[in-house]
Amino acid sequence: MHVPAFGRSLRLPLTLADLRRPGFTAGSPLTLAAAGVDAGGGGELAARPPASGPAAEGHVALTFDDGPHPEGTPQVLDVLAQFHAKATFFLVGEQVTRRPELARRIMAEGHTVALHGYLHRPHPTRRAPVLADDFARGIAAIADATGVEPRLHRPPYGIYSAASLWLARERGLQPLLWSRWGRDWRKVTTPEQIAARVLGALRADDVILLHDADFYSARRSHRRTVAALPEILEALRSARLATVGFA
Numbered sequence: 459m460h461v462p463a464f465g466r467s468l469r470l471p472l473t474l475a476d477l478r479r480p481g482f483t484a485g486s487p488l489t490l491a492a493a494g495v496d497a498g499g500g501g502e503l504a505a506r507p508p509a510s511g512p513a514a515e516g517h518v519a520l521t522f523d524d525g526p527h528p529e530g531t532p533q534v535l536d537v538l539a540q541f542h543a544k545a546t547f548f549l550v551g552e553q554v555t556r557r558p559e560l561a562r563r564i565m566a567e568g569h570t571v572a573l574h575g576y577l578h579r580p581h582p583t584r585r586a587p588v589l590a591d592d593f594a595r596g597i598a599a600i601a602d603a604t605g606v607e608p609r610l611h612r613p614p615y616g617i618y619s620a621a622s623l624w625l626a627r628e629r630g631l632q633p634l635l636w637s638r639w640g641r642d643w644r645k646v647t648t649p650e651q652i653a654a655r656v657l658g659a660l661r662a663d664d665v666i667l668l669h670d671a672d673f674y675s676a677r678r679s680h681r682r683t684v685a686a687l688p689e690i691l692e693a694l695r696s697a698r699l700a701t702v703g704f705a
């Protein structure tokens with residue numbers, strides 16, 4: 459599991475249960491004061507179960523980072539549609555401006571669009587004014603393409619700086635990291651290994667990290683993700699774990 463750059467005492471939402479916890483805030487007041495982060499705000503974002511489908515015994519959130527991608531995103535959307543599954547796509551603004559129609563398709567098919575950044579650069583290496591501009595441009599790119607402002611945010615590499623976490627909250631964005639991952643960005647892995655990493659010890663309320671694009675990872679890595687997805691969705695169905703988007 460990735461530990462954010464602030465150190466172990468800072469808590470960011472990793473699971474659906476974290477988001478549901480009343481008054482959830484990112485980190486204890488002491489930690490936040492040390493990091494210069496406003497303790498206001500909280501986890502008011504509600505998970506939205508699919509409108510139909512068999513009764514589920516629990517929920518998980520499927521999330522895809524780094525798109526939209528001309529090949530990976532449509533293929534992921536096609537598989538999700540086959541399984542009536544919902545997902546959240548953490549989009550990169552520079553990719554949204556190149557193919558806004560794919561951002562619109564994600565929305566039109568009932569998934570959630572969220573912000574990953576305008577550029578895919580690590581926050582700790584960027585100054586606050588640069589980060590503020592990145593947030594503004596990323597939000598605008600998604601809003602221009604879809605007509606909807608994103609409400610969820612995940613930083614590149616899952617790493618906030620003190621400045622970027624403050625900026626995310628100032629822009630009304632709820633941070634969301636993840637509790638399970640497929641390590642699907644790697645150069646040497648297989649669809650079977652990706653599915654096994656996601657499904658091993660999977661439980662209700664997990665947030666699953668996958669990627670529908672190869673812009674910032676091993677070339678054509680999204681093809682292995684797409685190949686792993688049916689096995690993952692079959693297993694979720696068998697475990698009666700429904701996938702949720704966010705309202």
Ligand SMILES: [Zn+2]
Nearest residue numbers: 523524614615
């Ligand atoms: Zn990313």
